[in-house]
Amino acid sequence: MEGQVRRDERVGRPAPPGPGRRERKAEAPAGRRHARQSRVERSAVKKVVGPAALRQAVAHLKAAFGVSERRACSIIKADRKSVRYRSCRQPDTALRERLRALAVERRRFGYRRLFVLLRREGEPSGKNRIYRLYREEGLTVRKRRSRRRAMGTRAPILVEARPNARWSLDFVHDQFATGRRFRILNVVDDVTRECLAAIPDTSISGRRVARELTALIARRGRPAMIVSDNGTEFTSTAILAWAQDHGVDWHYIAPGKPTQNGFVESFNGRMRDELLNESLFFSLDHARQKVAAWALDYNTRRPHSSIGYLTPEAFAASLTATGRPAAQDESCAARPVAHPTLRGVTNPRTLVAAG
Structure with a gap:
């Protein structure tokens, strides 16, 4: 009989019924599917976590099913003292x-x-x-979806711990209520985090950038280095001639590497999040007024996390000649923008790692 069953299996005939190995293998996937489905159903049920949720669950059981408080607490495994507790905090x-x-x-x-x-x-x-x-109060800020960030080890950015050690330039684009596009030229001091200029216009050429930088140098002083991307406005003949005439070292980041110009990119993100996405611009004059007011507030009132929640203006005033920031508020996480000069180094032009 056993030999007959094996011959039937070889020629493709159906095997006689019985608790064989093949039937057990066929039953196993169905069992796993049932177990997986039950786990999904259990996970779909919201867990009662926290005293507030326990109080709500007890109140629901009492109102919907008419059970006593003792019975409701035993069902959901809650402590009656925790359910009966009432907060004594002031309303504030x-x-x-x-x-x-x-x-x-x-x-x-x-x-x-x-x-x-x-x-x-x-x-x-x-x-x-x-x-x-x-x-x-439900004031949590809704986080906007960000792009996927590259992973890996990066070398620290070197910058001298003093104002005007290095400036960063970049453009931000937006549009009016009519649909016409405009752009904003942002200039940021990498050490003090100050917004040195925010110039909106419908068109900004290389010659316009050179004129604005000349006016900015007349007000603030000449920087040692300027960092920008490889845009046509920054690689034009007017900018190359301007940098040579003023003795400014102009550094271009690698193509497709905006992280090498991270200070102004971070500033652009704050401007986009707090101003451009929250405002509606009707004309160029309106945009200039709004941008100027926001830049002034950014420098004088807005706390900056990377410099110990000081304002950029206050941090720039606290910097001494050696690059050591003054004492900051102990309630904030103080973190200087740049480390002081290393021991044994007497060269004032020594570069130190930025924060």
Whole structure:
């Protein structure tokens, strides 16, 4: 009989029914699918985590099914003391109203910068308390989707710790309400993080860039180096002649590597997030007024995280001749823009790693 079954299998005839190995293998995938489906169904059920969620669940059981509090707590495994607890905290009505007002005024600011603004106004509350009220009021800033970042080890950027050590230039594009496009030339000091110029116009050529830089040098002084990308405005004959006449070392980043000009790229992102995406421009004069007001606020009022939540103007004033920043607010995470000169080095032109 066994030999007959094997011959039937070889010629393709159906084998006699029985608990054979092939039937067990066929049942295994169905069992795995059932187990996977049950796990998905269990994961789809929202877990009751936290005292507030437990109180809501107990209240729902009592209202919907008419069970007692003891029975509802035993069903969801909640402690009756935790369910009956009522908070004794103060309402903090004035502080909540001021926090909401600042969040409405600064729509793209998180709780850290709002905490710095409140501390400037004399609010003694700590950062954790402000964060709790920030979450309870639902003021969390919605994060915009960012591009995928490249991974890898990068060498530190070298810059002398003093103002006018290096400037960065780049363009930002936007459009009016009518659909006509315009661009903004941004000039940033890499050490102090100051916005030295933000010039909007419908067309900015290389000669216009040279004229604006000349006027900026007359007000602030000559930089040691200027960094930019390889745009046609920056590689024109007018810019090359201007750099040679003024004795400025003009450095071009590698093509397709905007991270090599990270300071002005970061500034462009803040301008895009806090100004361009939040405003509607009706004319060139309107855009110039809005951009000028935002640049002034950026330099004098907006706290900057990379320089210990100081303003760029205050940080520039605190820099000494040796590149050491003055004492900063202990409530903020102080982090200097550049390290002081290494021990044993007496050359004032020594380059140090930026922060």
